[in-house]
Amino acid sequence: MCKDNFQPADLPYRYEFGAGELTAIKACHDAHGFAIVKNMLSPDYVDELKESVSQVLDPESDLGLGETRVKHAFIEYSKPLWTLLENEDYLNINRCIFGTDALTIHRSAAILKNVESGPVTWHTDWCGFSEPPPKHSGDVLNRGDWPNGMWFYLNGTHPSRAGLAVIADSHRADWQPPDGFEFTADQRSFHRTGEEPKPYDRMDMPGTVPLFTEPGDLIIFAARTYHGAFPHGGDEPRLSCGFIFRPTQEKLSIPWELPESAHRFMEGLPPKLQRYVEDYPSIDIGWKPAG
Ligand SMILES: O=C(O)CCC(=O)C(=O)O
Ligand SMILES: [Fe+2]
Numbered sequence: 001m002c003k004d005n006f007q008p009a010d011l012p013y014r015y016e017f018g019a020g021e022l023t024a025i026k027a028c029h030d031a032h033g034f035a036i037v038k039n040m041l042s043p044d045y046v047d048e049l050k051e052s053v054s055q056v057l058d059p060e061s062d063l064g065l066g067e068t069r070v071k072h073a074f075i076e077y078s079k080p081l082w083t084l085l086e087n088e089d090y091l092n093i094n095r096c097i098f099g100t101d102a103l104t105i106h107r108s109a110a111i112l113k114n115v116e117s118g119p120v121t122w123h124t125d126w127c128g129f130s131e132p133p134p135k136h137s138g139d140v141l142n143r144g145d146w147p148n149g150m151w152f153y154l155n156g157t158h159p160s161r162a163g164l165a166v167i168a169d170s171h172r173a174d175w176q177p178p179d180g181f182e183f184t185a186d187q188r189s190f191h192r193t194g195e196e197p198k199p200y201d202r203m204d205m206p207g208t209v210p211l212f213t214e215p216g217d218l219i220i221f222a223a224r225t226y227h228g229a230f231p232h233g234g235d236e237p238r239l240s241c242g243f244i245f246r247p248t249q250e251k252l253s254i255p256w257e258l259p260e261s262a263h264r265f266m267e268g269l270p271p272k273l274q275r276y277v278e279d280y281p282s283i284d285i286g287w288k289p290a291g
Contacts, residue, residue: 006159009209011168019089022096025220029097029147033171033225034209040089041152041216045080050154052080053239057112063237066116072283075108075243076265084243085273090218097147097220100247105276107141107148107283108243113162113232120229121199122189124170125149128224129187137287140254142223144246149221151242156217159203159210161234164219164227167207171222178206189226203230218242248278256284 016036017025028035041049056077057069075081084090085105095101127134127142134140142148157163169175177183177190181200184191189199203210210230211219221227232238246252262282269277 006210006212008212009168011209015209019093022092025093026096029220029222032168033222034149034166034168035220036211036213037089037093037218037220038214039216040087040218043216045083046152046154046215048080048083049078049152049241050239052078053110053112053154053241057110063112063114065114066118068111068113068117070112071110072285073108073259073261074110074241075105076259076261076282078110078241079268081108081241081243082269082273085269085276093218093220094150094245098245098247100249102248103245103276104248104278105280106146106244106246107281108241110239110241113229113238113240115161115232115234115237117162117232117238119201119203119231120227121201122167122205122226122228123199124188124224124226126188126224133289134255135289137256137283137285140252140287141281141283144250145223146244146246146250147220148223148244149219149225149227149242150244151219151240152216153213153219154215154239154241155236156214157211157219158234159212159230161230161236162232162238163211163230165203165208165210165230166221167205167226168209170207170226171224173224175224175226181205201228203228245276248275251279252281254281255289256282256287258282259284 025035125148127139181190191197191200266277
């Protein structure tokens, strides 16, 4: 597909900001469910993170064409990502969005996506539509309304090469799919009315905002924002990573044992960063309730 066929959405508001525009970033996140912060990371740090994603996700350099790998709790395996815990721009954005500086690392991940990977179907990461008790790890961790996406796409993003897309305003509790679409049974995705009720995989939904970013830019999206990704038609693997906080005062009951990697991570952090692992949940991605 020709690169030039992709155009930024024509929205009546600005959604790209400089790192210092804290109030505007929070206002855009709160009003529209997403925001981009330009130029957060230096090129050298981007390279360091790319190296770390490659080392952790593809240590044998055997990523196949069309293959996508995800590493949950990536911060437990990536010392370079710890540097972000001392990045005042990143911290200030989080303090502003959350309205507190008492923050706990909540989730982290890295994704390595090779060329020829298919699209990521439209979905929300939020699991609050289903009633407790939780049935999987996402049900435990993804019920709050703190922003769930704080991603660095380290090659930048473009719709021609697996770029992320969001649906503006879809973070609102009363959001409904547009005419001609309806929710899937679990409300975590949608499909065209009259078509098979499986998560929609085309990026042509009314309200779709394809994101265009440079390496070093931060993509923020809200807890409930519906998002998906274009198929990867580029010529190099796409690397992304990040972590999100939750307010430390939001206590969670975590039903899994912390893995060894979580203990090593928490013990390895210097004393001045210990505040960010108070009640750190880590994740047991395969956790299921007993019985
Ligand atoms: O960029 C992608 O591959 C999709 C990421 C995603 O779904 C997420 O961040 O929750
Ligand atoms: Fe997602």
